[in-house]
Amino acid sequence: MSRQALVIGIGTGNPDHLTLEAVAALNRVDVFLVADKGTAKQDLIGLRTEICRQVISHDRYRVIEVPDPERGPDRGRNTVQYQDAVQRWHRERAARYADIIRAEVGGDGTVGFLVWGDPALYDSTIRIVQSIRDHGRLPLELTVIPGISSLSLLAARHKIILNRVGQPIHITTGRRLVEEYHPGLGDVAVMLDGDLSCSRLVHDHPELGIFWGAQLGLADEVLISGALAEMIEPIQRARAELRAARGWVMDTYLLRPPADNG
C-alpha cells in the first residue's frame, strides 16, 4: 500500500469556484505541502489557507511549507551546464519533498498539493509529484482533480466564447507571443506574461481586440476589453495599480482578430 498524492485544482482564489470533487479531496488530505516562495507570496498563501479553512470540515490536516532549494543563476539557458543545473535543482527539490513526506505522512496517508487554476495549464505540480516518486524513490498513487482555469474565468467574466465559430484557439506564453503571432492561429490566449507582451503587437496588428482580466475571482478583479491599440495603455495602468496595491498581480488575456465569418 502506498501513500496517496492529490493534486487539486482550486481555481483562482474564490472558494465558490471549487468543484464538489475538489472539496471532497481537500477533506481527505492529511498534509498539504506548500512551496515557500518568500514573503512576496505570503498573501497568496493566506488565500490558500482561507480556502482550506472554509471548506474542510475537520481540523486534523496540517500545512507544511517546503523551502525551495537555492536556484542557480538564470543565464545561458541553452548550455549543457545550465540544463544540468536545472536537472540537479529538480532532483534536489524532489528529494527534499520525499524526505518530508516520509517523515510527516503515515504510510497509508494522503498528501495534498494545491494548484491555482487548473493543474493542466502551465503548472509544474504534476511533474513535481512524478519527480518525487521517480527521483525521490517514494511510491505515490497520484490523482489529479481538475479546476477552473483563469482562462475559463476570463471568458465567463467577459461573457465570451474563447473561439470564434469553428475557429481554433491558441494558448501561449508572454515569452513566445510576439515571435509566434499570426492571425491564422485563431484567438490567442496568453499566460505567464509578466509585462504585457501584446503591447509589441499593436504596431503590426492594430486590428486586434483584447479581453483582459486581472485578479480574476478575487475582490480586486479588474476587466478591460476593446481594441488592443486603444486599451493597451489603460491596461498597463490598471496592472501597475493592482500590483502597487497588493504587491502582486495575476492576469491573463485573449487576443481576437476582427470578425469575418465568426
Next chain:
Amino acid sequence: MSRQALVIGIGTGNPDHLTLEAVAALNRVDVFLVADKGTAKQDLIGLRTEICRQVISHDRYRVIEVPDPERGPDRGRNTVQYQDAVQRWHRERAARYADIIRAEVGGDGTVGFLVWGDPALYDSTIRIVQSIRDHGRLPLELTVIPGISSLSLLAARHKIILNRVGQPIHITTGRRLVEEYHPGLGDVAVMLDGDLSCSRLVHDHPELGIFWGAQLGLADEVLISGALAEMIEPIQRARAELRAARGWVMDTYLLRPPADNG
C-alpha cells in the same frame, strides 16, 4: 428590472465536477430551457435531469424542452443564400426562445441554460442568449458560470499537463486539424471530431503521441494513450464500441510531438 439568464457550465455529466458556484446557480433557476435534439439525445437529457435532481434542494424549478426550428439543407456553405438561411434560422430560434421565456418566466425570474463542459469552449449557448436578447428583443441580464471542460478532465485523467514546459497549446476542430497541423503549434487538442481526423496525420507524423478519452466523467469512461500510429486502431475500435453501447459517444484528444526540451 429584467429577467436573469444563467449560462451554467456543468462539466461532462459527473455531478462531482460541478463547482459550488454552479450548484448555487442551479438552485436559483426557475425555468431551465433545454434544446430538444430528438430521441438520440434522450440519454443526455436524462443525465442533465439527474444532475438537477441531485443538487437542487427545492422542487419549484421546471425544465422546458424547446423544439429546434427546421433547419435547411446543409449545402453550399459559402453562398449568400446559405448564409441568409442560417441567419434566418438563428433569428427564428431566438424568437421562439424569447416567446417561451415571456410566457413561462416571471418578470423578475431566472432562466437557466445547462452547458456540457465549459461555456467558453466550442459552445453556442452564450451566443443564443445574446441573440434572444437582441433579436428576440427581450431584456436579459446574462451571467456565465464556468465549468470543468472535457479537455481539463482529459488531462487530469491522463495525469498530464496540456503543454510541454514553456510550449504552446493549440485547440482546434476535427474539420480543421489535417489542414492546420504542424509541429510548431505545440500540443494540439482536438474538439468536435466526429471521425478521428488524427488518423489522417499518421502517415506524415508517425512521431506523434496521443492522449484520448471518451465519455469522460461517466461510468463508461475510456482512456487510451501511446504512439498515435500504434493506438489509432484500438481507439477507433473503442470509439465504435462505446457508440454501439450507448447510442452516442463524446470524445476528445491531445496530440503531442515527441519530447525535445520539454
